[in-house]
Amino acid sequence: MPDTLRINGQRLWNSLMELARIGATPKGGVKRLTLTDLDRQGRDLVVGWARAAGMSVTVDKIGNVFMRRAGRDNSLPPIVTGSHVDTQPTGGKFDGNYGVLAGIEVVRTLNDRNIVTEAPIEVAFWTNEEGSRFVPVMMGSGVFCGAFSLETAYAAKDVDGKTVREELERIGYLGDQEPGQHPIGAYFEAHIEQGPVLEDADKVIGVVPAVMGLSWYDCTVSGMEAHAGPTPMGLRRDALQVATTIMQEVVAIANRYPPYGRGTVGMVQVFPNSRNVIPGQVKFSIDLRNVNDALLNTMHEEMLAFVAKTQRETGLGIEIERVSYYPPCPFHPDCVDAVRAATAKLGYSTMDVVSGAGHDAIYTARVAPSGMIFVPCKDGISHNEIEDAQPAHLEAGCNVLLHAMLERAGVAQDAVVAGEAASI
Known part of the structure; x- marks a missing residue:
């Protein structure tokens, strides 16, 4: 395959801007929550583009959508790429x-150049990656890989009591295929970094060797309310004073395990939350992360030991419960x-970037060889209406994706792609 093969960057940008109009917000962002009418409109637009490109479409029972371009040998498992089209509020x-x-x-x-791949090429989008309307997050890919059951996902409710199954059926994306029965030969996911590392280093492509694991905890410190003056x-x-020592x-634990140690307290509730009352509860x-499972477990043990020590020394009641755990995911x-070879072939500046955020590729990695490609985003900002990325960087990442997928799918020089019937 010639090193000169490139995607059409303007066409990619135009498609991104057209999709962004569905659920557009006044500040320039997008609000397209999972399984809403806006999500249906976004899904329909992407599926329409796929059909226009001659792709067939399959939907599974959790609403994951697989759009397929035939290969010369359609008995081979497809080389898949994708992500999600639902957004944060x-x-x-x-x-x-x-x-x-x-x-x-x-x-x-590939269509423009009449290039036929040995294996089929597929583009997927997964249901409820963001988890903003329904939990758990990364629902579609999680059900697909067996991390949790279809019944669990179906029963999830939003704040209005509407279930995932009801909403899938309502918007017309309750498919027939059993999740996980769709073959995948390899999976690539291109994504904005959602952090500041690439921009800070002035690099165009992030090669992602792994995603950090995480441990989430709920911690409660119980003391006694009393008057702030007489006591x-x-x-x-x-x-609160005891809680702040734990915070x-x-x-401190995260700083002891660089470069990928992370420690965050993002939510605090103080009772009774009164100016002149000593907090009673x-x-x-607590959010702990690292790229190595052994280090993450060490951080976990140190956290529990410190809480136990603090409880002994202060005499206050302290409860800590681990509520979520995702192991580190090496790709x-x-x-x-x-990805590395494609980046070198195309001549882009690059560095390795371990992902600190979760992606559907974490779950696909359980069932197929998987990898990710990062491109910079402005100021590292994401999950925000002002999220932005340079068209040239998006084009570069897509070029890397093209060549990485071709390396895995293979190119048939003497075959012709036969069109497949497209239907949902």
């Missing part, structure tokens, strides 16, 4: 959407190498 134009439309652009480019400092049972330890979240060396 105050989301941007590129998170998830870029990965799906980059895949559509790869297919359009001497030495006689107080101040839940500081969260940061504090509930807060398949063959897919990482394909």
Whole structure:
């Protein structure tokens, strides 16, 4: 395959901007929550583009959509790319959407050049990656790989009591295929970085060798409410002051395990939350991350040990519960190498970037060789209406995706793609 093969960057950009009009917000972002009418409109637009490109369409029972371009040997498992088209309530134009439309652009480019691949090429978008309306997050890919059951996903409700199954049926994306029965030969996901590393280093492509694992906790410190004036400092049972020592330890633990140690307290609830009352109870979240499972487990043990020590020393009640755990996800060396080789062939500046955020590729990696491609986003901002990315960077990432997929799919020089009937 010639090194000069490139996608049409303007066409990719135009597609991104057209999709972004569905659910557009006044601040320039997108609000297209999972399984809403706007999500249906976004799905319909992408499926329409796929059909126009000669692709067949399959929908599974959790609403994951697979759009297929035939290969010379359709008995081979397809080389798949994709992401998601649902957004945060105050989301941007590129998170998830870029990965799906980059895949559509790869297919359009192959069509333009009459290039036939040995294995089929597919573009997927997964249901409820964001988890903004329904939990768990990464629902479609999670059901697909068996992380949780279809029944669990179907029963999930939004704040209005509407279930996933009801809403899938309502918008017309309750498919027939059993999740997980769709074959995948390899999976690539192109994505904006959602962090500041690439922009800070002035690099165009991030090769993603792994995604950090995470441990989430709910912690509750119980003391005693009392009047802030009459109660001497030495006689107080101040839940907030004890909680803050644990919060500081969260940061200290992360700093002890660089470069990928992360520690965050993002949610705090103080009771009774009154100006002149000593806090009697504090509930807060803890988020620990690292790229190595052994280090993440060490961080976990140190957190529990510090909480136990603090409880003994202060006499206050402290409860800590781990509420979520995702192990670190190393990507398949063959897919990482394909991305690295494509980047070198195309001459883009590059660096390795471990992802600190979750992606559908975490779950596809359980069932097929998987890898990711990052491009910079402005100021590292994502999950925000001002999320932005340079067209040239998006084009570069899509070019890398094209060549990485071709390396895995193979190119048939003497075959002709036969059209497949497209139907949902």
